[in-house]
Amino acid sequence: MGRSSGYYSTSVLQFFTIASCLLVLSFTGSVTAYKNYTVGGSLGWFDTLEKPDVNYQKWADSNNFSLGDFLVFNTDNNHSIIQTYNFTTYKLCDYDDALQNDTIQWSAADPSSTAPHPISVAVPLLKEGMTYFFSSDYDGEQCNNGQRFKVNVTHGQGLPKSLQDPPDDAPAPNSADFGSDDSAPETIVPANFDHPIEEDSDKDEASGSGSISFGGRFNRFLLLFQIVCIFLKF
Ligand SMILES: *[C@@H]1O[C@H](CO)[C@@H](O)[C@H](O)[C@H]1NC(C)=O
Ligand SMILES: *[C@@H]1O[C@H](CO)[C@@H](O)[C@H](O)[C@H]1NC(C)=O
Ligand SMILES: *[C@@H]1O[C@H](CO)[C@@H](O)[C@H](O)[C@H]1NC(C)=O
Ligand SMILES: *[C@@H]1O[C@H](CO)[C@@H](O)[C@H](O)[C@H]1NC(C)=O
Ligand SMILES: *[C@@H]1O[C@H](CO)[C@@H](O)[C@H](O)[C@H]1NC(C)=O
Ligand SMILES: *[C@@H]1O[C@H](CO)[C@@H](O)[C@H](O)[C@H]1NC(C)=O
Helix, strand or coil, rough: CHHHHHHHHHHHHHHHHHHHHHHHHHHHHHHCCEEEECCCHHHHCCCCCCCCCCCHHHHHHHCHHHHHHHEEEECCCCCEEEEEHHHHHHHHCCCCCCCCCCCCEEEECCEEEECCCCEEEECCCCCHHHHHHHCCHHHHHHHCCCCCCEEEEEECCCCCCCHHHCCCCCCHHHHHHHHHHHHHHHHHHHHCCCCHHHHHHHHHHHCCCCHHHHHCCCHHHHHHHHHHHHHCCC
């Protein structure tokens, strides 16, 4: 019984390694799916008085935005970038009376500037649902002249680690990963790599301990799979 339970735990370990390996692979695969959108494309972030062709709502409606995506605003310091979750603030084109907790100023504009210089700001989408952007300079003049749009941010694949608050859900995925990485190479090899134990498997089958299917050839396959997995990780 002692022997077969050791046998069993080795197999369980292997499964954990493979499971976490697949998890890591799927994560690295999905990271590439986050997107950066340049607001207004090559026209940048301006009002229609300055660039008559801009239509930010049309631009926004032709894209799908998800958590973790970035909006890149290319503008100058004569235009500001205000993000709000408050429809009233958006409708009024007014940053000055906005609440601190639902409105963010991403670029401190300098409207008095006589020689504007370029500004580029990447704004991460951190919250699901409607969010609004506008320029609040000149008492809403730029906003009222087309420099505004709204987007509905969908969940997508959720926020990437880099944009989450560190304490929130870091521990769980990490600890599983570390454990399997360290223990896997040492425990697998000696167990039964060289000598698959057919007779034991038969006994296990009878006693129903659950380790039957993990013996012999199958273990070799698992080992190979893990080695491939470990290589793919790095
Ligand atoms: C998107 O922009 C952010 C912030 O500038 C940057 O960290 C990230 O690497 C960019 N991602 C892509 C896919 O270009
Ligand atoms: C946005 O999502 C909708 C529905 O899922 C889809 O029909 C449309 O093609 C998507 N648009 C883009 C630009 O990906
Ligand atoms: C939205 O902002 C306005 C001020 O612009 C404030 O009076 C109102 O309470 C806010 N709405 C919500 C739902 O917080
Ligand atoms: C912002 O604060 C106001 C009170 O100051 C509160 O009524 C409102 O619910 C808060 N909004 C958010 C999004 O936390
Ligand atoms: C800054 O913006 C205001 C309002 O859109 C415009 O009237 C003014 O000409 C701009 N200043 C410069 C230097 O472009
Ligand atoms: C935003 O999109 C979600 C998911 O597609 C949808 O359920 C929700 O009703 C939308 N919200 C608005 C205000 O359109």
